[in-house]
Amino acid sequence: MRIDQLNVNLRARSEWEAMELGTALVRRHARAIWLPLLYVGLPLFAGVNALAWWTDSFFLAWLLMWWLKPVSDRLALYVISRGVFGDEPTPWQTLRAQRRWGWNGFWGYLGWRRFSPFRSLLLPVNLLEGSDATHRGQRRRAILSSAFSHATLLTTVCMVFELVIVAGLIACIFMFVPFDLLSDSWRAAWAMVTELMPPWAKLGVNFFFWFAATLISPFYAGAGFALYLNRRTEMEAWDVEIAFRRLRDRLQQAAPLLVLALVLVWPLGGLHAQESPEREQAQQCAAPDSHGDDDEAYEDEEEDEDSDTVPADDPSNTAEVIFGGPRPDTAGFRQAVQRAYEDPLITPTREVTTWEPTQEKDKEKKEKDKKDSDANANRKGPKLPAQIAEWLLWGVVGVLVIILLATSPWWIRWLRGSGARRAQAASAVHEEAVSIPDVVPPDPAARARDLWQQGRPRAALALLYRASVDSMSERADVVLPPGATESQCLRASRRMPEEADRTLFARIVRVWQYAAYAGRLPETDEFDELATTLQQQFRWRA
Structure with a gap:
């Protein structure tokens, strides 16, 4: 793979x-x-x-x-x-x-x-x-x-x-x-x-x-x-193996360039090796002159920096000239110098302890902090806008306090409960149990109008729905089971031969469902028009 x-x-x-x-x-x-x-x-x-x-x-x-x-x-x-x-x-x-x-x-x-x-x-x-x-x-x-x-x-x-x-x-x-x-x-x-x-x-x-x-x-x-x-x-470790393979491919691609570089560099190295003896002889010949040039440059720099400094190779700067005779024993001289430095009269040491009052230091520290705070304040800008904003806020707080004191006769009584308004007793909700009548009167449209005028619209719509179901059963020639739902009645109404009968029955079913389940009652004119249409279409007695 x-x-x-x-x-x-x-x-x-x-x-x-x-x-x-x-x-x-x-x-x-x-x-x-x-x-x-x-x-x-x-x-x-x-x-x-x-x-x-x-x-x-x-x-x-x-x-x-x-x-x-x-x-x-x-x-x-x-x-x-x-x-x-x-x-x-x-x-x-x-x-x-x-x-x-x-x-x-x-x-x-x-x-x-x-x-x-x-x-x-x-x-x-x-x-x-x-x-x-x-x-x-x-x-x-x-x-x-x-x-x-x-x-x-x-x-x-x-x-x-x-x-x-x-x-x-x-x-x-x-x-x-x-x-x-x-x-x-x-x-x-x-x-x-x-x-x-x-x-x-x-x-x-x-x-x-x-x-x-x-x-x-x-x-x-x-x-x-x-x-x-x-x-x-x-x-x-496939990921590691892939990394090494890619590294190998890159090295293989770069190998010809490395070989070419070695080929080009190798002759130059041989030429340098052959020329090295000649260069050494030329450097040996030019060495005195170069040293002389270096000494002259060094002397010029020393003269520019300090004219009083004696050069290191000055003949007068030797031990024989300084001590006026042959060169002394160096080891003995070093011992004598060491004994001189160890003399307590030459290099005395002592420990001095002083007491300083802390109050003065605290005072100096406070003054320094004050100066730093003043400097920071000067860097931050003037304090006047901040002071004005602070005064305005305090003014708003004062006005609120005055308003609270002025209106205290009202809200204090409300807090105590003596000034609270008594909620009016809610009127009792009268619910009318609406049920579809079992027996339909001979004049259902007129009876439904009487119920509507008496303030019982749901009962009036229930009566119209019950009468419409009976008329639908007769015209469709079907027998509905007890407790049939609106959906079953609608499916049964499809067997009525006339389209106008089916459309009108679907309308009274929809109006009844809106009233019974959604509480959406029709207007008075709409109710009268619906009752009249049902009476004419299904031929109810007036």
């Missing part, structure tokens, strides 16, 4: 970052992954479910599709393992490669390892490494040593995602059901599931599970492959 050709940044990642890298790889190679899955999955789904329709064994069809999910993981793993090296295969290349790619280590995942929660992490060991059966167990244990918990969690999360997708697809069906029919549709669906599900419903459920597995399976395989790469990086 040429790990230096990987187009992903290999580094020590946490398991969560590794799984996120796997999902990113799946999104990068989405077309190359899902097209082979559809080419293989659609014919397999059609054939298995056609056989299940013929034998009425849809559960076995679902179980077989679930058992063959490692095949889809295998397809996704092939594409991702080539894509990380920049060699993304086409869908047909992926399909052709399945005939000879990694079948020796794959049969276990269609057998006894099918229930393993570590399939996404261990499948690359069998399919990508190409090791024999004796070493696969050791490799699987090594790869699984510190990532088994995350592999198990990845399997659980992907299962939950598949169930959520299936539940969402089933719920989408009921989004297209009208709200009035929703409760009946739920009951009918539940009865169909619990009692006897038709074949088309079983086929739809199998399709939902196949669609969810096809959608989630590549992400499952990609996250497991990224976990596998992360474990290989941790165990084998």
Whole structure:
């Protein structure tokens, strides 16, 4: 494996970052992954479910599709393992490669390892490494040593995602059901599931599970492959190896330049070596002159700095001239000098202790602090604006205090409770129990107008609704069950032959619902017009 050709940044990642890298790889190679899955999955789904329709064994069809999910993981793993090296295969290349790619280590995942929660992490060991059966167990244990918990969690999360997708697809069906029919549709669906599900419903459920597995399976395989790469990086230090390989490549590129530099520098070194004796002779010949020049320069500098200084090579600055005779014994002279320095009369030492008053020091310190504060104040600017702001604030506080004192007769009584206003006793709320009458009078419109004028609008609307239901039942030739809801009445009203009757009945139902459940009563004119229309349309007695 040429790990230096990987187009992903290999580094020590946490398991969560590794799984996120796997999902990113799946999104990068989405077309190359899902097209082979559809080419293989659609014919397999059609054939298995056609056989299940013929034998009425849809559960076995679902179980077989679930058992063959490692095949889809295998397809996704092939594409991702080539894509990380920049060699993304086409869908047909992926399909052709399945005939000879990694079948020796794959049969276990269609057998006894099918229930393993570590399939996404261990499948690359069998399919990508190409090791024999004796070493696969050791490799699987090594790869699984510190990532088994995350592999198990990845399997659980992907299962939950598949169930959520299936539940969402089933719920989408009921989004297209009208709200009035929703409760009946739920009951009918539940009865169909619990009692006897038709074949088309079983086929739809199998399709939902196949669609969810096809959608989630590549992400499952990609996250497991990224976990596998992360474990290989941790165990084998792939990131360090890649860094050294890149360093080697850079040195190989720079090697010709280094050789050329050595070739160019080597003759120059030989020439210098040959010329060195001649240079030494020239320097020996020029040495006296150079020393003379240096001495002259040194003397000029000394004269400029201090004209009284005697040069070191002056003949008068010798021991014979100074002491007026032959050179004395140097060791004896040094001993005499040492004894002279040790004489207490020449170099006396003593310790002197003085007392100083601390008050003067404190005073000096205070004066220094005062000077520093004055200097800081001068640097900060004048104090007048700050003083003016302070005076204004104190003025505002004074005005507030004066206002509080002036209004004290009112708020002091309020605090004590003697000046509090007594809340008026709330009037009792009279609630009228509105019920739909069981017996409709012969003239419901006139009776409803009397109830409206008596101040009982809800009872008037209940009477009109009850009379309209009876008229609807007669014209639609239906028998409503006791306690029928508004929705059941509306569904029954669709059997009335005339469109005007259906529209008017829907109107009285809507007005009654607004009044009964939302407290929205119609205006008086609107109520009179509705009662008159109902009386004329349903031919009630005046």
